[in-house]
Amino acid sequence: MALDAVDPLLSRATELVQTNGGTILAASETGLTASFGAPKPLEDHAAFACRTALALRQLAAAQAGPAISICIALDTGNVVVSDAPEPDRAEVRGGPVSVAHLISQAPRPDRVIATERTHSSAGGFVTMRELAPLVFSGAKSGQKLYEVVEINRGRSRWQLRTERQLSPLVGREMQLQMLNKAWHDACDGEGQTVMIVGDPGLGKSRITQEFVGAIPCGDAENLEAGALETNLRSGFVVIRKALKELFAVGDMEASPAALDKVLAAWSARGLDQRLLDPILAIMELPTQEALWMALTGPERSRRMQQAAVALLLSLAGVRPVVLLVEDLHWIDYESEAILARLAQTAGGGRILLILTCRPDYDRSAFAAARPVEIRLSGLSPIESRSLIDFLVGRDSALDGLRESLSEACRGNALFLEETVRNLAETGKLEGQPGRYRLTGKLDEIVVPSNIRSLIDARFERLDIDAKRVAEVASVFGGEIPLASLSRMVALPEARFDAALRSLKNADLLVEVQVFPDVLLRFKHGLIRNAISERIMATALVELHRTALAELKACYADRLEEHSERLARHAQEAQLWEEAATHLLISAQRAIKRSAYSSALEQLDLGIELLRANEVAGADEHEIDFQLAKGAALMAARGWGSRDILAAFQRAEELCQKTGDKERLFTALRGRAQYYMISGKPAAAQELASRWVSLMNGQGDPGLAIESEYMFWTNNFFLGEPAAPRPPAKRQSA
Numbered sequence: 001m002a003l004d005a006v007d008p009l010l011s012r013a014t015e016l017v018q019t020n021g022g023t024i025l026a027a028s029e030t031g032l033t034a035s036f037g038a039p040k041p042l043e044d045h046a047a048f049a050c051r052t053a054l055a056l057r058q059l060a061a062a063q064a065g066p067a068i069s070i071c072i073a074l075d076t077g078n079v080v081v082s083d084a085p086e087p088d089r090a091e092v093r094g095g096p097v098s099v100a101h102l103i104s105q106a107p108r109p110d111r112v113i114a115t116e117r118t119h120s121s122a123g124g125f126v127t128m129r130e131l132a133p134l135v136f137s138g139a140k141s142g143q144k145l146y147e148v149v150e151i152n153r154g155r156s157r158w159q160l161r162t163e164r165q166l167s168p169l170v171g172r173e174m175q176l177q178m179l180n181k182a183w184h185d186a187c188d189g190e191g192q193t194v195m196i197v198g199d200p201g202l203g204k205s206r207i208t209q210e211f212v213g214a215i216p217c218g219d220a221e222n223l224e225a226g227a228l229e230t231n232l233r234s235g236f237v238v239i240r241k242a243l244k245e246l247f248a249v250g251d252m253e254a255s256p257a258a259l260d261k262v263l264a265a266w267s268a269r270g271l272d273q274r275l276l277d278p279i280l281a282i283m284e285l286p287t288q289e290a291l292w293m294a295l296t297g298p299e300r301s302r303r304m305q306q307a308a309v310a311l312l313l314s315l316a317g318v319r320p321v322v323l324l325v326e327d328l329h330w331i332d333y334e335s336e337a338i339l340a341r342l343a344q345t346a347g348g349g350r351i352l353l354i355l356t357c358r359p360d361y362d363r364s365a366f367a368a369a370r371p372v373e374i375r376l377s378g379l380s381p382i383e384s385r386s387l388i389d390f391l392v393g394r395d396s397a398l399d400g401l402r403e404s405l406s407e408a409c410r411g412n413a414l415f416l417e418e419t420v421r422n423l424a425e426t427g428k429l430e431g432q433p434g435r436y437r438l439t440g441k442l443d444e445i446v447v448p449s450n451i452r453s454l455i456d457a458r459f460e461r462l463d464i465d466a467k468r469v470a471e472v473a474s475v476f477g478g479e480i481p482l483a484s485l486s487r488m489v490a491l492p493e494a495r496f497d498a499a500l501r502s503l504k505n506a507d508l509l510v511e512v513q514v515f516p517d518v519l520l521r522f523k524h525g526l527i528r529n530a531i532s533e534r535i536m537a538t539a540l541v542e543l544h545r546t547a548l549a550e551l552k553a554c555y556a557d558r559l560e561e562h563s564e565r566l567a568r569h570a571q572e573a574q575l576w577e578e579a580a581t582h583l584l585i586s587a588q589r590a591i592k593r594s595a596y597s598s599a600l601e602q603l604d605l606g607i608e609l610l611r612a613n614e615v616a617g618a619d620e621h622e623i624d625f626q627l628a629k630g631a632a633l634m635a636a637r638g639w640g641s642r643d644i645l646a647a648f649q650r651a652e653e654l655c656q657k658t659g660d661k662e663r664l665f666t667a668l669r670g671r672a673q674y675y676m677i678s679g680k681p682a683a684a685q686e687l688a689s690r691w692v693s694l695m696n697g698q699g700d701p702g703l704a705i706e707s708e709y710m711f712w713t714n715n716f717f718l719g720e721p722a723a724p725r726p727p728a729k730r731q732s733a
């Protein structure tokens with residue numbers, strides 16, 4: 001590679017990375033490392049990285065002079081960002097950086113190679129082709145790699161989402177009625193602006209598309225455009241998209257053909273010639289009058305804005321216009337100004353302007369137009385349930401999963417769809433959508449990668465204090481005592497309050513109780529999981545330790561009630577013995593409420609923790625777990641189940657090993673019960689004799705009654721109802 005060719009290439013490459021929202025981590029004549037989504041948040045970071053990579057390859061190919069071959073590799077995942085004072089100087093480290101370095105050594109020059117994680121994160125935005133396994137030093141066997149082929153251009157986020165099967169629409173009747181009313185008013189000449197506001201995934205695009213799609217074709221001029229995350233810098237982007245749709249100009253169409261189309265449509269529609277040049281300028285097409293170029297920049301911009309508004313109003317003179325503009329939170333300044341002006345003047349025309357945005361978008365530009373605001377909240381529990389039924393099916397074996405999904409996703413349709421898809425893709429569910437089966441036990445709902453990037457971007461927009469509070473809060477599953485949170489975060493009061501306020505405003509945390517103590521919780525379980533997964537493993541252990549101590553102090557008078565939660569914190573804090581103790585209490589409580597399967601899960605987990613971590617005194621602890629397990633199994637599986645025998649035999653073995661006579665009685669009693677019920681009264685009788693000799697001399701009346709009862713029932717099953725007394729006693733009498 002000639003060095004004089006490298007410098008200009010590097011500076012062009014740097015520019016490309018930056019305009020696509022990325023950050024350069026390192027650049028030299030031998031290579032360039034860039035990161036998307038960290039430290040600067042970028043929702044569709046994988047797609048932007050792919051787009052930049054393809055553009056870089058094109059750049060190298062078009063390089064004049066000696067040919068340059070480049071190798072580009074992409075990986076996606078969690079990284080560590082150092083706290084550099086300037087974002088452009090940040091240091092980003094971690095798995096994806098080294099994996100990408102490694103794969104860039106693969107013998108595939110001039111290809112853009114992406115890992116499975118990048119493939120899944122980029123979703124429908126990018127076309128990729130799976131590659132045959134590549135051999136290179138450090139390659140992992142079975143690692144799937146893809147070639148990035150092209151960016152699926154000219155598509156809105158909504159079109160990409162709808163590539164997958166749409167779930168049937170649930171709820172939203174009232175919102176559709178409001179849109180309908182606005183539409184009728186607009187048709188009657190009272191133009192309307194409707195602003196649909198809601199968190200990502202709540203269905204802003206879905207209801208607007210349902211509504212617009214239901215307007216018969218000839219009844220309105222339908223125009224649609226949407227902003228993208230990287231649009232902020234460049235002017236008129238969104239309006240340009242709407243105009244391209246109006247004149248049926250393709251996204252990649254060459255300038256002469258596009259100009260012909262516009263001019264033909266202009267005269268066919270009889271549009272005002274005075275508007276032509278500014279509209280052509282917005283569309284980045286050659287203008288017709290030389291005078292246009294003589295105008296100053298600000299004057300041209302002013303005229304372009306005026307012309308766009310005038311053109312849309314003139315279209316509305318012919319037939320009603322529905323202009324849908326999505327994702328205002330990413331809109332460019334000029335397009336926003338045009339829409340705000342249109343909203344203000346639309347009142348007298350047949351225009352329905354539908355705008356969608358997320359709650360953090362500053363809507364003040366539209367305040368004067370007083371738009372009708374439709375604020376979307378999550379689906380109601382009943383609506384969520386019907387969506388979940390559609391996604392996974394109604395089989396009662398999935399009850400637990402349905403409950404966990406509705407708890408984790410809290411009425412967010414996108415979270416539900418993506419989580420179910422992720423469970424199917426990772427093999428946790430098998431079968432067909434709407435008719436799934438669980439393949440095993442489901443521990444925790446994992447955050448799908450595309451939802452993670454959405455949450456990460458939202459998290460990155462928070463200031464440093466709010467991030468800290470959110471991270472600490474994410475350690476608590478369920479309710480978060482405010483006082484504990486404040487102690488653990490250890491910020492000055494005013495800063496803590498401000499951070500909390502911004503988390504509430506961002507709708508991440510909600511207050512669930514104000515008296516006697518303030519309790520908070522994360523609005524979405526998935527957001528909580530995603531934030532807590534960002535915390536470094538070592539810090540997480542410490543935070544769980546503190547949270548455990550806080551919760552124990554907070555609920556000192558009702559620890560049993562909170563045993564399940566305490567067990568989870570103790571487990572995360574790696575306090576194995578304590579985790580086992582809480583698990584046992586929680587399982588015993590579950591048995592009392594007849595929740596046997598949950599009890600059995602907790603008992604098995606407790607045994608696993610004791611054994612896997614070689615807890616001191618594990619034998620003594622396990623006896624209680626096996627005895628409780630035997631009792632729960634009797635109710636859950638029926639008295640003759642062989643698992644019961646295994647549990648009591650194991651308890652018996654451990655009692656003998658530790659010399660624990662008292663619990664040995666319970667173990668023997670359990671085993672005898674099993675024999676008696678499963679038609680082996682003689683074996684039961686023999687065990688009963690063993691424990692009678694064990695208890696001789698103990699004089700415990702409880703044990704004596706139990707023994708008497710066992711002998712009596714055994715004798716009855718043996719056909720000797722007249723011999724009610726224990727044989728051991730009879731012999732000694």
Ligand SMILES: Nc1ncnc2c1ncn2[C@@H]1O[C@H](COP(=O)(O)OP(=O)(O)OP(=O)(O)O)[C@@H](O)[C@H]1O
Nearest residue numbers: 167168169170199200201202203204205206413414
């Ligand atoms: N009421 C609903 N019934 C059924 N499915 C829904 C409903 N609302 C949303 N969905 C589905 O959830 C997914 C996300 O919805 P949508 O794209 O409309 O969200 P959004 O609010 O526009 O999010 P973003 O801010 O990311 O654009 C889509 O697949 C959509 O079909």
Ligand SMILES: [Mg+2]
Nearest residue numbers: 157204205326
């Ligand atoms: Mg949307």
